[in-house]
Amino acid sequence: MILKPGVxxxxxxxxxxxxxxxxxxxxxxxxxxxxxxxxxxxxxxxLCISITVGSAGLTPGEVGMTFISxxxxxxxxxxxxxxxxxxxxxxxxxxxxxxxGLAICGAVMQGILRNPLASPFTLGISSAAAxxxxxxxxxxxxxxxxxxxxxxxxxxxxxLLATMGIYLMAKRRGMTAETMVLAGILIMxxxxxxxxxxxxxxxxxxxxxxxxxxxxxxxxxxxEKTVAIFTILVFSVPYLLWKSWDINALAEGDEIAKxxxxxxxxxRALCMGxxxxxxxxxxxxxxxxxxxxxxxxxxxxxxxxxxxxYLIPISGLIGAALLTGAxxxxxxxxQDQIIPVxxxxxxxxxxxxxxxxMRVRREYW
Amino acid sequence: MNRLIILLLAFVLCSPxxxxxxxxxxxxxxxxxxxxxxxxxxxxxxxxPVSSDxxxxxxxxxHWNGTPLTVTDTANQxxxxxxxxxRLVAFDGSTLETLRSLNATDLIVGVSKxxxxxxxxxxxxxxxxSIGTVWSPDMEALIETRPxxxxxxGSISRDSVQAIEEQLKTLDPSIRVLHFDLFRPEIYPDEVxxxxxxxxxxxxxxxxxxFYEPVMSTIGERxxxxxxxxxxxxxxxxxxxxxxxxxxxxxxxKVEFAGGKNIFAxxxxxxxxxxxxxxxxxxxxxxxxxxxxxxxxxxGYNDPNAKQLVPVYESLLNRTGWNTLPAIQxxxxxxxxxxxxxxxxxxxxxxxxxxxxYPDKFSDIDPxxxxxxxxxxxxxxxxxxxxxxxxxxx
Numbered sequence: 001m002i003l004k005p006g007v008x009x010x011x012x013x014x015x016x017x018x019x020x021x022x023x024x025x026x027x028x029x030x031x032x033x034x035x036x037x038x039x040x041x042x043x044x045x046x047l048c049i050s051i052t053v054g055s056a057g058l059t060p061g062e063v064g065m066t067f068i069s070x071x072x073x074x075x076x077x078x079x080x081x082x083x084x085x086x087x088x089x090x091x092x093x094x095x096x097x098x099x100x101g102l103a104i105c106g107a108v109m110q111g112i113l114r115n116p117l118a119s120p121f122t123l124g125i126s127s128a129a130a131x132x133x134x135x136x137x138x139x140x141x142x143x144x145x146x147x148x149x150x151x152x153x154x155x156x157x158x159x160l161l162a163t164m165g166i167y168l169m170a171k172r173r174g175m176t177a178e179t180m181v182l183a184g185i186l187i188m189x190x191x192x193x194x195x196x197x198x199x200x201x202x203x204x205x206x207x208x209x210x211x212x213x214x215x216x217x218x219x220x221x222x223x224e225k226t227v228a229i230f231t232i233l234v235f236s237v238p239y240l241l242w243k244s245w246d247i248n249a250l251a252e253g254d255e256i257a258k259x260x261x262x263x264x265x266x267x268r269a270l271c272m273g274x275x276x277x278x279x280x281x282x283x284x285x286x287x288x289x290x291x292x293x294x295x296x297x298x299x300x301x302x303x304x305x306x307x308x309x310y311l312i313p314i315s316g317l318i319g320a321a322l323l324t325g326a327x328x329x330x331x332x333x334x335q336d337q338i339i340p341v342x343x344x345x346x347x348x349x350x351x352x353x354x355x356x357x358m359r360v361r362r363e364y365w
Numbered sequence: 366m367n368r369l370i371i372l373l374l375a376f377v378l379c380s381p382x383x384x385x386x387x388x389x390x391x392x393x394x395x396x397x398x399x400x401x402x403x404x405x406x407x408x409x410x411x412x413x414p415v416s417s418d419x420x421x422x423x424x425x426x427x428h429w430n431g432t433p434l435t436v437t438d439t440a441n442q443x444x445x446x447x448x449x450x451x452r453l454v455a456f457d458g459s460t461l462e463t464l465r466s467l468n469a470t471d472l473i474v475g476v477s478k479x480x481x482x483x484x485x486x487x488x489x490x491x492x493x494x495s496i497g498t499v500w501s502p503d504m505e506a507l508i509e510t511r512p513x514x515x516x517x518x519g520s521i522s523r524d525s526v527q528a529i530e531e532q533l534k535t536l537d538p539s540i541r542v543l544h545f546d547l548f549r550p551e552i553y554p555d556e557v558x559x560x561x562x563x564x565x566x567x568x569x570x571x572x573x574x575x576f577y578e579p580v581m582s583t584i585g586e587r588x589x590x591x592x593x594x595x596x597x598x599x600x601x602x603x604x605x606x607x608x609x610x611x612x613x614x615x616x617x618x619k620v621e622f623a624g625g626k627n628i629f630a631x632x633x634x635x636x637x638x639x640x641x642x643x644x645x646x647x648x649x650x651x652x653x654x655x656x657x658x659x660x661x662x663x664x665g666y667n668d669p670n671a672k673q674l675v676p677v678y679e680s681l682l683n684r685t686g687w688n689t690l691p692a693i694q695x696x697x698x699x700x701x702x703x704x705x706x707x708x709x710x711x712x713x714x715x716x717x718x719x720x721x722x723y724p725d726k727f728s729d730i731d732p733x734x735x736x737x738x739x740x741x742x743x744x745x746x747x748x749x750x751x752x753x754x755x756x757x758x759x
Contacts, residue, residue, distance in 0.1 A: 055643035079645065082686025087641055203479070204500050204522075205604060205659040212605075212638075219607065219638070334633065336643035 032310045035303060039317035043096065046324040050092045053328050055336045056083040094221040095327045095341070096320040097229045098282045099292055103319020104312050105275045106293030107300065108240055111247040111308055112268045113177040116298065120279040121290030123184030125162050127191035129283045132158030134195050134210045138202045151213070152284045159280035162187050163272055171269075176254060180268065216289035216342020218327055225285045232281040236274050237316070243271060244308035251306060291345045292319045295353050302356045322349050386425060386433060386447050387418035396422050396431035424449045428565035436559055439519025439552065440526075440544035450564055454512040456499050456529075459548040461487065462709040463557060466573045466743040467566040475510035478503075485666035485748065486704070499525045504532055512540055516560075519544035548708050549615055550622060550715065554578065573743055580712045580735060584719045587726050588624035597722045599625035600649035600692070604659030604703070609639045616655070619706065623718035625651060645686045651722055652692040654681055656755075657703035664702040664755030666748065674700045674758035697721065700758045705736065713739065717757055732757075 052060040058080055066080045106119040113123075120126055132154035169183035170176070199207050240247075246267045249257035254264045283289065296319035297311065304310050326344035333339055386396055388404045401422055408419055425431060425448075434446040454475035455461045461480060464470055470489065475496040480487050494510050497503035499522050507515075515533065517526050530542050543563070545556045554574060561570030601610050601620050610616035611627070613635030620627050628647040629639055656664050656677055663673035678700050687693050699721050706714030716732035733751055740746045750756055 055640040056646045079686070079689050082689060083642055083645060086685035087645075200501065203498070203658070207500075209605065209659055219641075331640065334637075336629065336632065336640050336647075337637050338640045 032304050032314070036310070036314060036317065039314060039321065043317055043321045043324065046321055046328065047092055047096060050095070050324050050328050051084065051088050053331050054083065054088055055331070056080075056087075058083055090223045090226045091218050091221045092324065092327070094226040094229060094285075095218050095323045097226065097233055098218070098286055098289065099296070099319040099321070099323025100316040101229065101233055101278045101282050101319075102289060102293040102323075103296035103300075103315040104237065104240060105279050106295075106319075107297035107308070107311050107315035108247060108271055108275055109293075110297050111251045111306075111311070112271050113181055114251055114253070115177060115181050117294070118181065118184075119290070119293035119297075120275065120283075121288065121293055122188065123166065123181065124186070124188030124191055125159050125184075125276055125279050126283055126288040126290055127188045127195065128158040128162030129155040129280065130210075130214050130288055131191040131195045131198070132156070133213050133284075133287070134198045134202075137209045137213065138198050138206050155284035156280045158191070159284065160276055162191065163276035167269055167272060177250075177268075180272070212340070213287040214342075215340035216283075216287040216345075217338075217340040218286060218330075219338055219340075220285065229281050229285070232278055236278050237312075239274060240271065240312055241309070243267060244312055247271065247308045248306075251308070287340075287342060289323070289342045289345060291342075291349055292323055295349045296322060299349075299353055299356055322352075386422070386431075388422040394433060396426050398426070398431075401426050401431070421448055424565065428562075428567075434563065436543065436563060438544040438559070439546055439556060442544060444541060444543060446541065446563065448513065450514045452510065452512045452514070454496055454507060454510055454515045456496070456502075456515065456517040457547075458483065458487070459709040460516045460545060461490065462744070463547045463560065464564075465745065466709070467557070467561055467564060467569045469564045469566050469569075472564065474512055475507060483666060485754070486744075486746070499529070502529050502532075504529075504536065507533075508536055514541045514543065516543055516545055519546045519556075520549070521546065548711060549618075550581065550711050551618065553709070553711070576738070576743065577712055580716060583730070584623060584715055584727075587723070588622070588719065591624055591723065591726075593626075596624055596626045597650045598628050598647065599651045599653060599722070600628050600644055600647070601625075601653045601655070603636065603655050604657065604661045605638075606660060607639050607641060607644075609637055611635055611637055615707065619711065619715060619718065620653070623715050624722050625653075625718065641685070645689060648689075648691055650691045650695070650697060652681060652690070652698040653718065653721075654678075654698070654700045655703055655706060656700055657707070664700075665704045666754050668753075668755035670753065670755065672755070674702075674755045678758050702754075702756045705756050710736075710739065 052058070052063045056079075058066075062080055063084055066084045070081065070085065102120065109118040109120065109123065110116055133151045135158075136151040136154040165187050166180055166183040169186070170179040173179040173183075195210070199210055202210065246257070246262045249260045249262045250264055250267060257264045257267075279293075297315040299318050300311050300315040304314055322345060323341065326348045327341050329348060330339040330341045330344040385392065386394065388400050389396055390400050390403075404419055404422060408415060425433075428449070429446075435443060436446065437443045450472055452474045453464075453469075453472040455464060455473060455477070457477055458480055461470075461473065461476060464473065473490065473493060476487070476490050476493045478495045478498050478501075480490050480493070481495055484491055494506055495503070496507040496510065499518060502525075515529075517529065526544070533540050533542060545560060547553065547556050547560070554577065557570055557573065557577075558567075561567050599620050601616055602608065603610060603616065609627075609629045609632070610620070611629050611632035611634065617627050617630065617635070621630075628644070628649050629637060632639070654661070654677060656662075656674060661677055663677065668674075678698065681687065681698050681700075682693060692698050699717070701714055701717060704710060705717070713732055713736045716727075716730055716735055720727040720730055720732060736750045736756070740748050740750065748754070
């Protein structure tokens with residue numbers, strides 16, 4: 001039987017110490033649930049703001065009327081319908097899903113690798129995606145959707161290849177957190193160098209395109225892409241939540257995890273696989289948005305500690321809120337132009353992270 | 366590296382000493398008829414083969430009135446030329462195209478890497494050594510061509526151009542670097558005249574200008590008669606989706622020259638990536654999509670027919686919300702290739718733009734005729750843009 005953290009505390013105890021611990025546990029649990037509720041409310045608020053922001057000049061009232069008209073099935077204005085449903089809504093939802101997905105990937109990665117710097121960005125997965133996209137940009141033929149399809153497919157495939165590379169190297173040297181981190185760093189440098197090599201030979205236009213891709217952007221979202229990433233999350237998040245006990249054990253070290261009956265190597269490999277699919281699914285459409293996966297889990301850990309049962313969803317909600325907030329800014333700063341959201345995530349996340357880092361006293365890592 | 370050192374030594378040893386005009390015996394910086402005459406007579410007396418200095422002196426006497434030529438190029442650099450150009454490297458396609466219009470391609474010893482990709486438009490340069498590109502030059506290959514003159518961009522890619530110049534100064538200071546854009550309509554005639562003077566091709570330049578200037582002045586004059594508030598609003602999109610053009614870019618200038626009112630004329634940078642919503646709000650009457658590089662690397666002279674432009678056109682019609690745009694509703698969406706808009710052939714593209722913007726005012730203008738005449742008379746190409754290549758659609 002696997003001893004799961006927290007289970008012992010829920011066993012009814014007649015002693016006063018036991019009752020006190022139960023109260024503390026329940027209070028802690030309620031606080032986390034309230035925080036989760038607050039974050040959901042914040043995210044919904046940001047989504048509502050985001051849907052009303054844009055260059056089209058629609059007032060919040062007009063956006064609301066467009067929604068109501070569509071829901072009631074009455075005659076709608078084709079202009080506002082095109083703006084709200086054709087351009088904004090899928091972008092806003094995709095942004096929230098992408099932020100959620102990248103943040104939970106970072107949280108799980110930091111947990112299974114016991115490393116606060118682990119994220120899809122720092123361990124080479126994003127570099128591999130950038131290389132895949134660069135190959136498609138430089139060597140790609142075709143136009144419009146076909147060219148984009150080539151970029152997306154390449155980015156996705158190379159992301160999975162990078163994970164496989166990390167897995168194979170780590171498997172040969174022992175599937176520990178250290179070997180996986182080192183293998184990840186190796187992969188990151190390898191793919192970064194290969195991308196630079198391609199850029200050296202690429203034309204100015206292709207280089208510009210590669211640079212723009214690596215900024216990370218939500219400009220090319222569609223309903224199909226939003227459904228695709230939502231589907232990936234629907235299947236992967238429950239699995240990661242189900243594994244959260246095991247990840248908690250892994251975070252304490254392999255010996256403790258094995259002592260608790262957790263198959264450390266297998267769990268780590270499976271979680272890496274799931275993370276890479278989520279990351280690949282997101283960044284193949286957006287380009288590299290690196291900051292969310294690193295910082296959202298840290299912010300969550302500062303607020304609620306390291307229990308993965310809460311850390312995964314709360315990191316996800318913070319990531320979704322951060323990316324949605326960044327997207328609002330990216331569409332509001334310059335008139336009629338959109339700054340790539342990958343740039344804005346750092347601007348919006350760093351002050352918040354810095355504030356918590358300086359103010360929160362608890363030892364969170 | 367050793368190869369480079371050997372090349373450099375060989376080059377320095379073989380280079381003529383650049384010390385003023387040849388046969389300027391009284392050092393007054395002018396080759397007079399007496400000086401040239403006595404040099405020719407002396408040569409006839411000795412029965413020696415005509416030296417390169419003597420033929421240079423005769424060339425300078427004939428084309429530059431016997432004096433050094435002082436040129437201020439597009440980078441505002443003043444250079445004094447005391448020898449004619451014999452071996453020329455052209456760093457970009459527009460320069461090469463212009464040199465072909467001036468019948469000066471026999472001087473070319475090195476071309477840009479991109480020239481080799483344009484096998485239909487530059488068939489005669491497919492075997493000419495490549496010297497890389499402005500952004501990634503191959504300096505060894507450049508020196509190996511033993512140029513005496515290099516033509517390079519005047520107003521764009523300044524950092525890359527400067528780096529090449531500095532390297533050339535170190536490798537061989539006798540190589541003359543002259544800066545010309547040769548693709549910007551506002552300075553193109555002036556640049557062509559200067560280049561022609563340098564190369565002694567004034568007659569060819571005059572013939573070309575007699576063809577070029579009426580095309581441009583017809584557009585300019587007819588557009589000038591249209592009041593500003595009656596001009597058509599235009600959304601111009603470059604190779605990548607939603608990448609437009611604003612003041613500071615050549616494409617903005619071209620749209621305005623052809624009588625369009627750029628809907629993103631207030632943007633803060635020359636090549637803004639615009640919000641798709643803004644296009645729907647600003648409701649352009651005309652949409653111009655440029656292809657030829659980046660995401661839309663289709664069409665051009667290498668395209669066997671115009672079919673590659675059709676999917677681009679259709680993807681524009683199917684963009685979200687674009688059915689609300691007047692441009693779509695009135696069938697005013699056009700795809701154009703950068704070969705005839707962004708290069709030395711810009712006047713052909715400008716004719717198309719003006720005709721698309723104001724078909725009534727330009728009903729007598731046929732851009733395809735201009736294109737054919739240009740290719741036949743000045744580019745010396747047997748290429749029919751009516752049946753080959755993808756330049757415009759529809």
